[in-house]
Amino acid sequence: MTDYDVLAEVYEWLISEAKLPPAEFAASFDDVLRLLPSNAHVLDCSCGTGQLAVGLAGRGIQVVATDASEAMVRRTAALSEEFGTSIRAVQANWEELPDHFEDDTFDMVFCVGNSLHHAAGATGRGAALESMSRLLRPGGRLVLTSRTWELVRARGSRLDISDRLVRRNGRDAVVVYRWEIAPHWEDEHHIEIAIAQVDATGSVLVRSELLSCWPYRYEELEADLHRVGLRTEVSTFDRDAENYMVVAGKTATS
Incomplete structure (x- = not known):
């Protein structure tokens, strides 16, 4: 079972010191944030305690933050209030996202913090990616980070x-x-x-x-992204590195 309701109260010990300040967490994605249009709408799903969402909102980006854990959503809302940012925080797992948002809503969706492996098997992972893809506007991008499960x-x-x-x-x-x-x-x-x-x-x-x-090989992730209409634009995958990032764009015909 995956809840994070206990760990949510002490989650700051699992975040690197360099990324604890929301502005610094957002800055770690500067390269992809430059791809956003003005007045961008961004979804941070699996938002955790909200460092990224709050950092993005602090830049004037319109941000929605979601997480399956009620405790994580609560901490995100509290962090947003602490920093004086405007964020809509919603409790929802990946499969529930289309129940809360219209298709083609967001310019960018973040799924970071090594969260996708909590989707139950190939079926659950495919459903999660399908939900995220649906919410992206044509030309929008999914930004995903993952453990290197081969390692x-x-x-x-x-x-x-x-x-x-x-x-x-x-x-x-x-x-x-x-x-x-x-x-x-x-x-x-x-x-x-x-x-x-x-x-x-x-x-x-x-x-x-x-x-x-439920771990997955990098090749499986690539295939899953392709199946839901996303094409990899950037990948830092290295079998000898602990983590990697993938940026995948939604084609206009998806």
Whole structure:
């Protein structure tokens, strides 16, 4: 099961320090943001705690943020209020997006933060990409980031423990990832993420969540994008890199 309702309260420990400020998170996508028309409408689906959405809104872009987790949507709305930006935040999973928005609504859709692997298998992934494609205007673009699952699976099941304390808002924590790698690509995999906060007295408070995921090869993602009318314009895929980004455009006839 994938909720992020527990991790939403401590999610800042999972975001790199460089991308915690909303403006910096948005700046990491400067190259693709230059492709937007004036008065652009942008959807940040799987918005997490809202750093990207708020950063985009701070630039004057009209932004809608969605997430399947109610707690994530709540944190996004709170961050938007803190920074004085105007964002519509909606709880919705990928398949529900067409119930909330008209087709051909957005100039750009972001699906970042390694979220697509939470779609249930090839069928769920295809449905998610179909929903995102439908909402794009002809000529619009999907911006997607992903773990390099070829690399993750090669490492097998394991326990990854941060080798130093991570400080956020004056508090320290140790971040732990427990990977359950299934025998076959198409099987359900699991990642358990734990945030162990350490207070000034040495007491430890642990929040953890077990998340389901269904990995995919890069070639499968390319084929899935093609099937829903999207053509890859930019790809940073490298089998030896931890993550990559794909920018895919919607053809005028999609």
